[in-house]
Amino acid sequence: MSSKQAAQHFVLYEKNPERFAELVLHIDKLWGQSTCKVMQCSQCGFCYSYPYVAGDERFYSLAYIRSGYPKWKWEFQVTYDVLRRNLCSNGKLIEIGAGDGAFISKIAKEVLPKVNIFCTEFSEYGRHQIEILGIKCVPKDIRELSGQEYEKCADVICLFQVLEHMDGLDVLFEKMNWLLKPGGSIFIAVPNQNMIEFNELNGALLDMPPNHIGRWNRRCFETVGNKHNLSMEDYQVETSDLALMIRQFINYRFLRNCQNADSLSNKLRKIGINSYIDRTAQALGVAINAVMAAPALISLIKDKSNLGNSQWVHFVGK
Numbered sequence: 001m002s003s004k005q006a007a008q009h010f011v012l013y014e015k016n017p018e019r020f021a022e023l024v025l026h027i028d029k030l031w032g033q034s035t036c037k038v039m040q041c042s043q044c045g046f047c048y049s050y051p052y053v054a055g056d057e058r059f060y061s062l063a064y065i066r067s068g069y070p071k072w073k074w075e076f077q078v079t080y081d082v083l084r085r086n087l088c089s090n091g092k093l094i095e096i097g098a099g100d101g102a103f104i105s106k107i108a109k110e111v112l113p114k115v116n117i118f119c120t121e122f123s124e125y126g127r128h129q130i131e132i133l134g135i136k137c138v139p140k141d142i143r144e145l146s147g148q149e150y151e152k153c154a155d156v157i158c159l160f161q162v163l164e165h166m167d168g169l170d171v172l173f174e175k176m177n178w179l180l181k182p183g184g185s186i187f188i189a190v191p192n193q194n195m196i197e198f199n200e201l202n203g204a205l206l207d208m209p210p211n212h213i214g215r216w217n218r219r220c221f222e223t224v225g226n227k228h229n230l231s232m233e234d235y236q237v238e239t240s241d242l243a244l245m246i247r248q249f250i251n252y253r254f255l256r257n258c259q260n261a262d263s264l265s266n267k268l269r270k271i272g273i274n275s276y277i278d279r280t281a282q283a284l285g286v287a288i289n290a291v292m293a294a295p296a297l298i299s300l301i302k303d304k305s306n307l308g309n310s311q312w313v314h315f316v317g318k
Helices: 003-010 017-031 057-063 074-086 102-110 124-132 169-179 193-201 218-227 242-258 264-269 275-292 294-302
Strands: 037-040 047-050 093-096 117-120 136-138 154-160 180-191 230-237 310-317
Touching: 003 017, 017 057, 074 102, 074 154, 074 180, 074 310, 093 102, 102 117, 124 136, 154 169, 169 180, 169 218, 180 193, 218 230, 218 310, 242 294
Parallel strands: 093 117, 093 154, 117 136, 154 180
Antiparallel strands: 037 047, 180 310, 230 310
8 A cells, every 4th residue: 555545544635634644754754665565474374564664653643633542451351360360469560552551550459559560651641641540651662671670570561452563573572571570471462363354355444554564363473472482371362242343343344435535435524514513424424334334244243253353362481
């Protein structure tokens, strides 16, 4: 795809031409060119953008207007259940890309004291919310951490919906091994590659770089774990609520259609006269897409066991 196609995915030119133009220029700068490919490894099935370059803080400030984070997610619950059973109260936990602290808020109440939790988060809004909780949070890439106080300091490291945004994987996993105590745990959640593929093949949103630059599966995790001396303790794929999956798919189809300047969806989304009319127009667009999506929805219902939003892995350091 081109940088203009990528920018249109995040910011509609028809709705905000100035921000769209800024985003195009910045994506060009990140890629060092105006196009990007998505490749797939024939050995492990890992999909990756080429150039393999992650979005930076400037990209995310242009591409998204952050208004909040999910309150609780499936991968939070699965990880919480493991920690509740196995982690001692004097253990130490690092969460990389902690959002607004939804996960560590519960951990701090029921599993570990706040002083034993450390987070990284680039979002100013997210950091502020975490600091209100009384938990230390820094706006740093985890790979930048150094000093004796961090070496072999963590019993647990968590990355929820973060790894797919990151490049420099060897440096990342080497750093996590440096941070992790022997026998410590790493919990990772990423989007489900099967769900991404289903969306892309059925007219819903593309998994667009430079936001997501890597798509993982079990074999990918086994490969990277073996390379970095991590043992895979558990691997699970989310089983989502069918009604939620259907609503999400229909909305994603509407958003994909909005990217076509000649489409009815695009015209409905850019109305913007006032909030009520804008919401009504978008609801109409979503309803039209629901009708058009009927064949794909039948496939979604048949394959729902493989199409949860997230996959989760638990590594143990050696």
